[in-house]
Amino acid sequence: MSSGLWFCFLATLSFGFLGCVSKFAERRNCRASRLVVCVYLWASLVMLVRSAGLPSPLSLSLKAVLVSVACGFCGAVAYYAFQSSIEIGKVSVGWLLMNVSSAIPAIVSVFLYKERITLLKTAALVLVVIALVLIFKGREAEEATIERAITAKQYRRWVLLMVVVLLFNGMSAFGLKVIAAWGLPEAARYTYLTVWYASGLLVIGVPTVIKEGFSFRSREAGWGGLMAGLSMTGQVAMAAALKLGVPGHMVFPIAIGGSTFVVILGGRLLFGERMNKLTASGVYFGLASVVLLGVS
Numbered sequence: 001m002s003s004g005l006w007f008c009f010l011a012t013l014s015f016g017f018l019g020c021v022s023k024f025a026e027r028r029n030c031r032a033s034r035l036v037v038c039v040y041l042w043a044s045l046v047m048l049v050r051s052a053g054l055p056s057p058l059s060l061s062l063k064a065v066l067v068s069v070a071c072g073f074c075g076a077v078a079y080y081a082f083q084s085s086i087e088i089g090k091v092s093v094g095w096l097l098m099n100v101s102s103a104i105p106a107i108v109s110v111f112l113y114k115e116r117i118t119l120l121k122t123a124a125l126v127l128v129v130i131a132l133v134l135i136f137k138g139r140e141a142e143e144a145t146i147e148r149a150i151t152a153k154q155y156r157r158w159v160l161l162m163v164v165v166l167l168f169n170g171m172s173a174f175g176l177k178v179i180a181a182w183g184l185p186e187a188a189r190y191t192y193l194t195v196w197y198a199s200g201l202l203v204i205g206v207p208t209v210i211k212e213g214f215s216f217r218s219r220e221a222g223w224g225g226l227m228a229g230l231s232m233t234g235q236v237a238m239a240a241a242l243k244l245g246v247p248g249h250m251v252f253p254i255a256i257g258g259s260t261f262v263v264i265l266g267g268r269l270l271f272g273e274r275m276n277k278l279t280a281s282g283v284y285f286g287l288a289s290v291v292l293l294g295v296s
């Protein structure tokens with residue numbers, strides 16, 4: 001169990017650093033669309049190599065491929081929305097909504113798989129609603145008081161991006177639950193993720209190339225590679241913790257809730273992100289909801 005907990009903390013740091021590195025890349029003028037393309041390109045290549053080493057790398061059923069494509073689409077759209085949002089908003093708020101979005105599949109599971117609505121899950125969903133209200137009200141208050149506030153058009157864009165992050169990121173990981181319910185072998189997960197990343201690459205990459213051409217900067221490829229590495233390290237560390245016997249109700253709060261705290265701390269110390277009382281309260285409620293969602 002002790003070694004499994006170390007993997008939990010490794011996942012916490014990996015995902016937390018991923019959020020902070022996303023902001024560093026934005027500060028280095030990396031363009032959101034190209035950065036996301038590079039992230040998905042690197043991850044696709046790694047997963048392709050890993051899948052090629054399996055005894056039956058092309059054994060994924062058609063219905064699993066369709067689920068992977070749909071969820072990969074959601075994941076790419078969500079990450080692009082998050083990366084775009086931190087150009088005009090706080091990375092801590094954007095990352096929080098990336099993780100609070102797990103409420104969406106939790107709700108879907110109740111209807112699709114007839115899962116029981118527990119007291120913890122209900123409390124978590126209530127906290128999500130409270131957090132969202134406080135965060136959006138806090139942002140409105142900030143725009144009314146801060147000098148050189150963003151324009152009304154930028155504010156509407158930020159709200160839209162946050163809604164996209166909330167809806168799409170939640171469903172991006174739901175496919176793993178779906179294929180697990182079908183009883184597919186564990187090795188099929190690598191092939192699934194290969195298709196997942198490849199579909200996300202196409203969703204963001206094709207429009208980017210058509211609209212803006214192939215002009216990628218070396219720093220976008222470099223930061224994208226680092227972000228892809230952090231993302232996959234976090235995923236592998238969580239899987240290792242579960243395999244070593246750490247219960248899921250411990251793995252997810254530590255890894256996801258902990259990474260949210262790391263990004264919030266990084267936003268304050270590294271990027272000087274200040275929050276008014278409404279936004280800060282929303283972040284605290286959101287952090288509590290992430291932990292409860294993982295436990296439940």
